[in-house]
Amino acid sequence: MFAAFLQYLFSGLTSGAIYALAGLGFAIIYNSSHVINFAQGEFIMIGGMATATMVAAGLPLPLAIALSMLASMMVGVALEKFAIEPARNSDVVTIIIITIGASIFLRGAAQILWDKEFHSLPAFSGETPIGVFGATLMPQSLWVFGVSGAVIVALWWFFNRTMFGKAMLGTSHNRLAAQLVGVGVKKVLLASFALSALLGAVGGVVVTPITFTNYEAGIMLGLKGFSAAVLGGLGNGGGAIVGGLIVGIAEALASGYLSSAYKDAIAFIIILFVLFFMPNGLFGKRGTDRV
Amino acid sequence: MLAVVITVAPLGFSNSYYYDVAVNAMFNAIVCVGLNLLIGYAGQISLGHAGFFALGAYGSALLTASWGLPPIAAMLISATVVGLLAFVVGRPILKLKGHYLAMATLGIGIIIHIVLKTEAKITGGPDGMSVDNFSLLGFTVMGDRMWYWVVGILLILTVWLALNLIDSPVGRALRAVHGSEVGAEVVGVDTSSYKVLVFVVSAVFASMVGSLFAHKNGFITPDIGSFMHSVELVVMVVLGGMASVFGALIGAVILTLLPQFLAVVEQYEAMILGAIMMGTMIFLPKGLLPSIVSAFKRREGGQ
Amino acid sequence: MRNLTRFGAAFVVATSVYGAAGVALAADPIKIGSILSVTGPASFLGEPEKKTLEMYVERINKDGGVQGRKVELVVYDDGGAGEKATTFTKRLIESDKVDILIGGTTTGTTMAAVPLAERGQTPFISLAGGVNIVEPVKKWVFKTPHTDxxxxxxxxxxxxxxxxxxxxxxxxxxxxxxxxxxxxxxxxxxxxxxxxxxxxxxxxxxxxxxxxxxxxxxxxxxxxxxxxxxxxxxxxxxxxxxxxxxxxxxxxxxxxxxxxxxxxxxxxxxxxxxxSGLVVPDQLGATDPQKPVVTAFKKDYETAFKSDVSTFAGHAYDGLQIALAAVLRAGSTDKAKVRDEIEKTSGYVGTGGLVSMSATDHMGLSPSAFHMVEIRKGDWLLSD
CATH class of the missing domain: 3.40.50.2300 (Response regulator)
Known part of the structure; x- marks a missing residue:
């Protein structure tokens, strides 16, 4: 019985870590711009698709990863420069629609640039399952956990120990004040998009050996990532990770003990309940309403 | 003016396909006028209205098929149930703000979608179920032309209702909620009641149109309740122009027609649609109609 | 409808004056309308179906068409959504005035289009698997793939x-x-x-x-x-x-x-x-009637698109062949005649198997159309 429970947990952790990586991207952009970027899932898709097709074309994996990270970053920068920046002072809803438009555009571009088939990458450290107390875990899942952890540490260091990171954080707290002390708000916004696109690409690369990827893979990842980020509390990187893990584990336990047909619904019910009692998510800052 | 457009438009329709598209556009327009009350006037986003639309559609389909109820009764019962549901979930949900509210409404929409998909014994599952014609007092609405006139009249009625609501004290309270919720509360507006009220109204609009859509289309699948459909509805409202009844209407019409035009460019359809969405919101951030109107006003002022 | 009668009247006048009906007819293309899920969750079914239809229509036209008439293909993408399929089917029947419908990648989109094909009295060959498409039998609706x-x-x-x-x-x-x-x-x-x-x-x-x-x-x-x-x-x-x-x-x-x-x-x-035999053409017995058909189709597809052939592409191929053969036998694109001829399809060897339809069977595949295959060393192995 314990082995089964452990297996459910592993299953949930694997999915959860994937959702968490997607959620982190939302958190970074939200932090510096208060924008929810619904094209975040597409960054992940671009990372996975670009790497998979380049590897299939014969490029060595590390080079393919580096190139697709670069490509994804360029897409992120372009999105900020040409779509978000000109509309910076618009309503929240307006910007949401822009990012939804961007996600549709990127999906359309991906299906033309690549194709509509599913692509995969070989697992980084083989496909021999690791046995733990009667349950099994794939080595690639460990890669996903490891990368998520490393990303969290790197982000913490970046935001708390580097000048530029601190400036980005400052902008999120008070845009005007940051501007007054000479922080280039535009530069910060640009950097946040580049960073989250980069992160998305990394996520896409480590996740593809498990889930495969195709031009529409970003829809699901975007949706789950958004759920993770909101559940954890917007703008809180650690919160997004916890949120992602909770969603993943809830789904796995629900399909193990309740009903696999309703596992997604159960995850959403949990999110709704959390929001009823904690309207700013698990770790979100309490917002004060300004008149 | 709307009445004139609706009356004159069919002159350009050479076959019933055009009527079909026009009816779909008007269906969307009715939903969007309702949704716009919530998004545009009360300033509350909903990413779950397709769920209410689907509940209305399935409610009608099931009540007429298995219970043999007359369509009008089925439609009203479904709308009442949806209204009650919106009322029950509305209270806790509308306390949330911004993206949290978006998440919560999205969750509700998705849960409804999952239920419709899973309970295949009742709903036919992902492959959908068929629905009979709409008839009232022995009179059956059939064919695209007849539907066109019926829905046209309903649309005019909806717009008239919405315009009246906006000019009423309720409408003024709503705008106050949008402008500043705290401010509105300070001057004694019971903001949460008004928000719930308009949430319920917009959900009922969506449900009733869902019922009619089911009868008109003759076949429904759970996809009408999908997240993508909810997003589509919000995009229609925002693209056309928030806080403008005619803006929402124009947004609905344009976004219903656009895929029909873009069908000929095949694989570039998604790219062009995405580019149009981004372009409109970047250059006309207030939406099509309000931006054009203010441009006109400015020009007149300049002369 | 009014347009059609007016056209009909004009046509009668024209033919009685010039007495050249054959020539006038020959110029008319055979219009095939298709709703496919080229995008959306079923896109990897819809995409090869579309490519297959386009490739063979082009080839048939290059070879002079059917009875001297060119074949014209109109494809709309329904994205896998039943509601879009309804509108596009209406567009194909009412606006594009197609002679035959081929398509409906999924059972959902097919079922959404069925009432329109029935009402519009247009022959409709579906490419989806659901058994409820042909059971109960619907007068104008047929299908090519095996049922689930x-x-x-x-x-x-x-x-x-x-x-x-x-x-x-x-x-x-x-x-x-x-x-x-x-x-x-x-x-x-x-x-x-x-x-x-x-x-x-x-x-x-x-x-x-x-x-x-x-x-x-x-x-x-x-x-x-x-x-x-x-x-x-x-x-x-x-x-x-x-x-x-x-x-x-x-x-x-x-x-x-x-x-x-x-x-x-x-x-x-x-x-x-x-x-179906399509995945294992080389392993089929030499006397298997399907062997030459699937071998040729696999080669055509794989040289044209540089990707592995899928059975879904085969369904589209079968649909097109059955439809055009029926037009040939009917000698015209009169919808009722074409429908009757599709129903009379007998002994057609397709990628899916041997097809013999009847008034009670609008699919016409026998269970023997399926082979059991096992995956061995990354390839299919016929195992029955």
Whole structure:
């Protein structure tokens, strides 16, 4: 019985870590711009698709990863420069629609640039399952956990120990004040998009050996990532990770003990309940309403 | 003016396909006028209205098929149930703000979608179920032309209702909620009641149109309740122009027609649609109609 | 309708004046309308279907068309949504005035189009699997692929042969898997098979070990049967191996493409599934009537698109061939005549098998159209 429970947990952790990586991207952009970027899932898709097709074309994996990270970053920068920046002072809803438009555009571009088939990458450290107390875990899942952890540490260091990171954080707290002390708000916004696109690409690369990827893979990842980020509390990187893990584990336990047909619904019910009692998510800052 | 457009438009329709598209556009327009009350006037986003639309559609389909109820009764019962549901979930949900509210409404929409998909014994599952014609007092609405006139009249009625609501004290309270919720509360507006009220109204609009859509289309699948459909509805409202009844209407019409035009460019359809969405919101951030109107006003002022 | 009568009147005048009906007719193209899910969750079915139709229509036209008439193809993408399929079908019938409809990639989009084809009295050949498309028989509606019920029956009879009677079902909760699941439940009893565990997953789930663990722990499971298409079955297969499950794994005909083997990798070794002869042309017996047809089609497709042929492309090919053969026999595109001729299709050798339709059977495939194949060393091995 314990082995089964452990297996459910592993299953949930694997999915959860994937959702968490997607959620982190939302958190970074939200932090510096208060924008929810619904094209975040597409960054992940671009990372996975670009790497998979380049590897299939014969490029060595590390080079393919580096190139697709670069490509994804360029897409992120372009999105900020040409779509978000000109509309910076618009309503929240307006910007949401822009990012939804961007996600549709990127999906359309991906299906033309690549194709509509599913692509995969070989697992980084083989496909021999690791046995733990009667349950099994794939080595690639460990890669996903490891990368998520490393990303969290790197982000913490970046935001708390580097000048530029601190400036980005400052902008999120008070845009005007940051501007007054000479922080280039535009530069910060640009950097946040580049960073989250980069992160998305990394996520896409480590996740593809498990889930495969195709031009529409970003829809699901975007949706789950958004759920993770909101559940954890917007703008809180650690919160997004916890949120992602909770969603993943809830789904796995629900399909193990309740009903696999309703596992997604159960995850959403949990999110709704959390929001009823904690309207700013698990770790979100309490917002004060300004008149 | 709307009445004139609706009356004159069919002159350009050479076959019933055009009527079909026009009816779909008007269906969307009715939903969007309702949704716009919530998004545009009360300033509350909903990413779950397709769920209410689907509940209305399935409610009608099931009540007429298995219970043999007359369509009008089925439609009203479904709308009442949806209204009650919106009322029950509305209270806790509308306390949330911004993206949290978006998440919560999205969750509700998705849960409804999952239920419709899973309970295949009742709903036919992902492959959908068929629905009979709409008839009232022995009179059956059939064919695209007849539907066109019926829905046209309903649309005019909806717009008239919405315009009246906006000019009423309720409408003024709503705008106050949008402008500043705290401010509105300070001057004694019971903001949460008004928000719930308009949430319920917009959900009922969506449900009733869902019922009619089911009868008109003759076949429904759970996809009408999908997240993508909810997003589509919000995009229609925002693209056309928030806080403008005619803006929402124009947004609905344009976004219903656009895929029909873009069908000929095949694989570039998604790219062009995405580019149009981004372009409109970047250059006309207030939406099509309000931006054009203010441009006109400015020009007149300049002369 | 009014336009049509006016056209008819003008036509009568024209022919009586010039007496050159044959020439006037020859100039008219044969219009084929197609709604396919070129984007959306079923896009990897819709895409090869579209490419196949386009390739063969182009080729037929280059060779002079059918009875001297060119074939014109109009394709609309429904994105897998039934509601869009309705509108586009109406557009094809009313606005584009097509003679024949081929399409409906999924059962959902097909069923959405069925009432319109019936009302518009237009012959409609569906490319989707659901058995409810042709049962009960609808006057104007036909289909080319095997039904999900046939797939389930084929799998169950194979299990019965091997003495496997207690099985677990794991299926996708979207259209294809759901309908396959329901059909499997319905016919299992006929083969003395008991379904002791029944789990589902969403098409985009990254991991299904939770569902499989439940199956693994269910008492007495002798085999697992997975109904789904896309990346789902590949993930099921990988997770199945990860958990070290040793019972036989069966897949449905939904994974009968090389992509599945590519995605699932080594884990797909030993998986059994029902598939048409198209996936194993070289292994068919020399006397098998299907052999030349599938060999030629596979070669055509793979040289034109540089990708592995899928059975879905074959369904579109069969649909087009059956439709054009019916037009040829009818000698015109008169819809009622073409419909009658489609129904009379007999002994057509297609990629899916031998097709002989009748007034009570609008699909015309016998269960023998399916072969049981097993995956060995990354390739299909015919095993019945």
């Amino acid at each position: 019920r046939m797939a389930a029956e084929k799998v169950f009879s194979d299990m019965k042969k091997k003495g496997l009677t207690k099985i677990a079902l794991i299926s996708e909760d979207a259209g294809f898997g759901k309908s396959g699941h329901d059909q499997s439940l319905a016919v299992a009893k006929n083969f003395g098979i008991e379904i002791v565990a029944d789990e589902v997953y969403s098409p985009k789930d990254p991991d299904v070990t939770a569902q499989l663990t439940k199956i693994k722990n269910a008492a007495g499971v002798q085999a697992v049967f997975n109904f789904g298409f896309g990346q789902g079955p590949a993930i099921v297969t990988k997770n199945f191996k990860q958990l070290g499950m040793s019972v036989p794994l069966y897949q449905s005909h939904g994974v009968a493409s090389k992509d599945y083997i590519k995605l699932a990798g080594d884990a797909s070794e030993g998986v059994r599934l029902p598939a």
